[in-house]
Structures are given as C-alpha cells and as structure tokens.
Amino acid sequence: MKKITFLLALIFSMCMNISAQVECKTIAEIKSQPDKTKILYTGTAKTTFYNGTYNGLFMEDATGGILLKGYTLNGKNNNFDGDSYVTDSMEVTKITATWSVGSTGTAPGITVATADKKTPECTFDVPVVAQRITMAEFFANKAAYEGRAIVITDAKISPKVASKTYLVSGTDSLAFYASNLSSTAPAGGEMAGAFVGGDYNRFLLCDANLTKATEFYSFSDMAAYYKGKNYEIVDAKVGGAVLVNYVTKLDDNRTAIFAQYTGLTGLLQNGITIFVEGETQVVAGDSINGFVGKYTDAYKNVVDKKNFKGAYFNQTAGEALNVLSSNNPEVVNTAVNISDLVTSQLAMNYASQIIASRYTGKLYAKGDTYYYKVSYEISNPSEDSDGMIQKSDSIIVVGVNGFDLSKHVGNNVILSGVYDAAVINAQPTIIVRDADDILVTYYEFNTLAELMEAGEPLSSGVVYGLKGEVVLNYKRTQVNSGVSNTWAFIEDETAALALDLGAGDIDAVVGDKIKGLKGVFDDGVRYGTRIEHAPMYTLSEGVVPEIVSSNNELNVVKASLSEIISDTLKYCSHIVEVSNLGGTFQTISDLTGVRDDYYLYDMANPSAEMHYQPATHTGNPILGENLTLKGLCNFNCLDGYYVIYRISVSGGTGVGVENSNVEASIYSINGMLCIETEAGQTLEVYTVDGRQVYQTTNSSNLTEIADLNGVVIVKLNGETYKAVVR
Numbered sequence: 001m002k003k004i005t006f007l008l009a010l011i012f013s014m015c016m017n018i019s020a021q022v023e024c025k026t027i028a029e030i031k032s033q034p035d036k037t038k039i040l041y042t043g044t045a046k047t048t049f050y051n052g053t054y055n056g057l058f059m060e061d062a063t064g065g066i067l068l069k070g071y072t073l074n075g076k077n078n079n080f081d082g083d084s085y086v087t088d089s090m091e092v093t094k095i096t097a098t099w100s101v102g103s104t105g106t107a108p109g110i111t112v113a114t115a116d117k118k119t120p121e122c123t124f125d126v127p128v129v130a131q132r133i134t135m136a137e138f139f140a141n142k143a144a145y146e147g148r149a150i151v152i153t154d155a156k157i158s159p160k161v162a163s164k165t166y167l168v169s170g171t172d173s174l175a176f177y178a179s180n181l182s183s184t185a186p187a188g189g190e191m192a193g194a195f196v197g198g199d200y201n202r203f204l205l206c207d208a209n210l211t212k213a214t215e216f217y218s219f220s221d222m223a224a225y226y227k228g229k230n231y232e233i234v235d236a237k238v239g240g241a242v243l244v245n246y247v248t249k250l251d252d253n254r255t256a257i258f259a260q261y262t263g264l265t266g267l268l269q270n271g272i273t274i275f276v277e278g279e280t281q282v283v284a285g286d287s288i289n290g291f292v293g294k295y296t297d298a299y300k301n302v303v304d305k306k307n308f309k310g311a312y313f314n315q316t317a318g319e320a321l322n323v324l325s326s327n328n329p330e331v332v333n334t335a336v337n338i339s340d341l342v343t344s345q346l347a348m349n350y351a352s353q354i355i356a357s358r359y360t361g362k363l364y365a366k367g368d369t370y371y372y373k374v375s376y377e378i379s380n381p382s383e384d385s386d387g388m389i390q391k392s393d394s395i396i397v398v399g400v401n402g403f404d405l406s407k408h409v410g411n412n413v414i415l416s417g418v419y420d421a422a423v424i425n426a427q428p429t430i431i432v433r434d435a436d437d438i439l440v441t442y443y444e445f446n447t448l449a450e451l452m453e454a455g456e457p458l459s460s461g462v463v464y465g466l467k468g469e470v471v472l473n474y475k476r477t478q479v480n481s482g483v484s485n486t487w488a489f490i491e492d493e494t495a496a497l498a499l500d501l502g503a504g505d506i507d508a509v510v511g512d513k514i515k516g517l518k519g520v521f522d523d524g525v526r527y528g529t530r531i532e533h534a535p536m537y538t539l540s541e542g543v544v545p546e547i548v549s550s551n552n553e554l555n556v557v558k559a560s561l562s563e564i565i566s567d568t569l570k571y572c573s574h575i576v577e578v579s580n581l582g583g584t585f586q587t588i589s590d591l592t593g594v595r596d597d598y599y600l601y602d603m604a605n606p607s608a609e610m611h612y613q614p615a616t617h618t619g620n621p622i623l624g625e626n627l628t629l630k631g632l633c634n635f636n637c638l639d640g641y642y643v644i645y646r647i648s649v650s651g652g653t654g655v656g657v658e659n660s661n662v663e664a665s666i667y668s669i670n671g672m673l674c675i676e677t678e679a680g681q682t683l684e685v686y687t688v689d690g691r692q693v694y695q696t697t698n699s700s701n702l703t704e705i706a707d708l709n710g711v712v713i714v715k716l717n718g719e720t721y722k723a724v725v726r
Helices: 002-019 027-031 135-140 219-226 338-343 345-349 448-454 561-566
Strands: 021-024 038-041 045-051 056-061 064-069 090-093 095-100 109-111 121-123 131-133 150-156 165-169 172-178 188-196 202-205 212-216 232-238 242-249 254-262 268-277 287-289 291-296 312-315 322-325 332-336 354-357 361-366 369-379 388-399 412-420 429-432 442-445 463-466 470-480 483-491 496-502 513-515 517-522 536-539 546-549 556-559 575-590 593-602 605-612 624-636 641-651 665-669 672-676 682-687 692-697 702-705 710-716 719-725
Touching (some): 242 268, 338 388, 556 561
Parallel strands (some): 021 038, 131 150, 442 463
Antiparallel strands (some): 056 064, 287 322, 369 388, 463 517, 682 710
C-alpha cells in the first residue's frame, strides 16, 4: 500500500511539474529552462524580424534574442483581425509560451498556443534598431547574436552548393537562407537578419529594407533577388557575363549597350541596358563582364503593368568592361506577342533583347512616328473551348543607322529588332537596326521535323521554306464535290508530311528526290485540342521543285493496325506495312440510302478496326484474312478518320507470288485473281499446262478475274509470275 501511495504521489508531483508555469523576466532565463517548460515571460522585449521559415518572428531584450513561434503575417496584413496579434516593431510582455531547445533540423524558441496568442501586452510602432557588425565580429561570437536583429556590413555569400548557399568568412561558413526575399542570394553586401542557433545553426536574411546587397553573380540573379521593388544599388558589383545585342552612341557623353544574360541552359533570361561614358570598343556579338557601378531596377510593381520600365546599369567611369569573346551568334527571342511588351509583366522577359514577333503585322505612320500593329486570336474564357476573340496591339518602332522605315509602311511583315523597355526612349520601343530586322513572312527549315516542330504560325500567310531534300513516297488525285485535288506525300530521314498541290501538279513521281519547297504549313490542330486533319504543307503558287534524283528507296514502317489506330499521328504520311490483317464489309442503311461499308481489322485484336470507303479512298474492297497491306497512312479530313491508301496487298488464303521484285500486286481473294498494276499493261493468264485462259490490255489499275482455280501463270508485259487461286 505504501508503494502505491508513493507512486501516486510521484505521478502527481510529475504532473504538477509538467503543468507548472515558470516566470522568466529575461530571455536569458527562458533559454536556461529545461526543454518543454511552460513559461510566463514578464520582461519587456522588442519584436524585430518576421521569419518566413516559421510561423513567427524574432524578439530580443538586453540579455539575448529568441524565436517567437506561432505568429504569422496574417495579423499584420489584416489589421489584427486574424488569429495573429503580435507583429514586428513592438514591445511585448506577459507572453505565455512553451520553450523548446530545438532538435535535429529545428530551431530553438518559444511557441505560443492558439488560446494565448492575444494575451501579450503590446506597445506599437517601436522601431527596429539592428546592431551593425562585421563578418569577423559575427563569426568570433555567434552565440551572442543568436536571435538578435543584426546587419552584417560586409557579408560574403557563396554560390549555391547542392542547392544551398553559405555565409562565408575565411574558413568559417554558415548556412544562409533568404527568408523574406528571393531565394536567389546575392554575392555580398549589407545583410539584415538573425542567427538561429541550436542544431538549426543558420543565418536568416529577414528584412529587405535594411539590406543593401551590392554584389551579385549575374544581372539575372540581381533582378530575381529584388523582384521589381525599384531598388537602386550604388557601387554594385555584378559577376557573370552578358551577350551584347546592340550598341548605340546616345551623345558625346554616353553610349548604351543592350545585352542579355544567358543561363547555363542557353535559355534567355533578364536583359539589361548598360550605360558607359563616352564611346566604347564593345560591339554586338561580344561577351563581356567586369560590371562595377550603379544598378537601377526600374521594374514597376507587377500590378502596374502599363508603367513597365526596364532595368539599367551605369558603369562607373574608369572601370573597364572586359571582352571575353567576340562574334558570338545572335540570339533571337521569337514568338513574341506585342501586347506582352506594352501591357504585361512578361515584358521583363524581353527587355534589352532581340525579339521577333510571331504574328504578321503592318507598319503604319502617324506623322514622324512609326507603329507596328498586329492582330491575333486568343481564347475567350467566357465561351466554350472553341470560343475565340480577336485582339490587336501596336508598339512604337524606330529605325537606326539611316534605315528608312517609310519604305515599309503599309507592308505586312514580321518585325525583329532590339526591345527597349522605355530606358533610352520615353515609351517601350522596338529598335530596327537594319534591313534584316524587317522580316518577310518567310521562315526556312533544314528538315521536315524542324518544320513540324515549329508548328503552325499564328499569322496567316507565313511561308515556310524547306532547305533540305525530300523523297516523294506517294501521290494521288482525289475528287471531292467535283473539285480535283492532287496530293503528294514526302519524307526525309526525320519525318513525313502531306503535300497539298491543290488543282496543280508537279512533274516528280514516286521515288524522286526533290528540293526547293516553299509553302504554308497547317498542323491540323484547332485551339490546341481537336485534330481536324493531318499536318499538311500547301505548295505556294509558282513554286517548281527541282528533281535531284530518281528511284530512291522508300522508308516502309512495319506496324500492326492496333498500333496505327492508337498512335495515328506517328504513322501519318508514312508508308506502312500492316500484317495479320482482315477485311470485311456490311450493308448499311441511312438517310443517304443503302451502301456497302468496308472495314479493315486487326486479326489479333478484332476490335481494332479502320473504316474506309473503297470507291473514294482505296480502290476496290480488301477482303479476306491473313493479309499484308502496304500503303500510305493518312488522316482524311473530309470523313474524319484515318485511311490507308493501298499500294499492294499480299498473303491471304491460297495466294502465292514468286519474284520479290514485282512492280505489280498479284493476289487471290475469295476465289478471284486480282492483279494491281498501272493501266495500259498487257495481261495474260495461263494454266500450268500452257493453256491461255485470259488476255487483255487493262484499262484500270485493278483487274479481277473469276472462274479460276489452282495454280496459274500470269504474264505482265512479258514478265512471268505464279499464283495460287482458291
């Protein structure tokens, strides 16, 4: 009984200790308590920095600093209507909280429970006075600055190592986190923040207003760090290199260099206009570094889109720019929407760079001022997925180096040039450098894959030229609603494509290699979702391709019908060879009357079938089983399904053809001998004992002969073939 009484007393004592609240008059006393102690802080502390890593902020008194967890920016942003009451720049007392010494990956601090968030007594608008120290002072006594608001006046930050950055001083280092600013850290300068001790052991950069970064790894890092907050950095040092796009002398005292930073991936990033005194030897195509001077980040708040202005850098007099390399290739940022340049935050992506509009526009003049106007379609969010609305925008254009823009007024062109985001001109402007910046609506590609990868241009009438050679792999004429259209299908080593010749024709035949194609490309996709027809290339009027060679080998892709149906665009405009194929038909009645519809199906997967109308698309029906079909795969835009234009059929029950080099297709289906070849050929059929049973000069490309059985000999223009008919 005594043991039970003792245990109950011990448990009661432990519970009392757990729930007991310890009064602490200083932050030093809080830090001296055991882990998980409930405390009542009755001293007076100042709240300093918000910390984005935790829901809380830092506070300090004369004895030290500590992290106060449990408060967010919500209370500050909503005038204390939220669940957070304490903010920065206050004096606070009577805080009820739980002390935590911190464990692996966590920071020491006190946590206020939800029920106690509004209990502290607060005095508002107490300014933060951060202690200014050097790197040497900080690393010599880090513990003394734990939780305190400090400004390190000569901070040096390492480049990222395994996605982290470090505050470095000689051989000492400390993990560095940009809490309330961009995670892209500068290279150095004045850094305002607080040291989080314990196992967490990090320096948190907290207050942008007390931070004066002066060293950065690149202009791109600098722009990302400040995120358009209109900072001016005096005595800035910028690492990295930029590619010079354009150089212009403004007057005897100043020259402007338009440049861009290209990242490791080669992608275009932030542009910058650099001003130097007098003249410079730097020219377009140079890669330069050595930036020391004053950086002005004039990006307006993203809400104020119409007043966008680019960033610029004034190089300090006497500080030379270093030319790292010359004659670098020009990089053009294409597919630019003009509205992005004058009304959108996206203009930041184009400032000081060479841009080219993807839309065809028209130059016009108002007095001595030139404008470039484009019209385009955008999705209408208030309508269904097919709803589109028309928009138009314009931007000021200036010509330099004597280039006369008046010659192009009224012309439809694609405009290229240097984009000045209202740095040297009063308004956003495209600077046209020479005749190469006025692009006719024409692009050139080396291969079919490049052409198709570019996609259909957003502007109508843009001509795509193909510099490479292609082989004609199929050709056919189709009559739709009384209109005759000729199609050629072309291929190279990279892709295949339908070539619409309209009512015209070209001299090339299947197997010819041709070059010199120019035309309009249509990818067949509408509004990014629906395929209306196969990708096609319409030959421009008057273009006569040159025949380079003939009898070139064609690429034949072997596939099952199931594969073609499941990934039709992959096989479109290619010659395919489909084995294990069956053919059938059924009679269907609809509003148009009674008709026979024919189907091809995959014998291994009969549910995978392709409907076709033989009279329109593929000649006479393909029937039977165990067939191998060779033909051109295409999407029929009129009927909305894929078809295979038949080249030959082989296999099937009772069929055998000798001589693998035949230019004809000879096969047997359902007891009928079928011979496919060009019209005008002499056809003769004999039995094995030499008796002639059939003779004709064919008038079509398909001849069908009934009432035959067994082995027969077919002569085609003197060539002999053997077939079996059952």
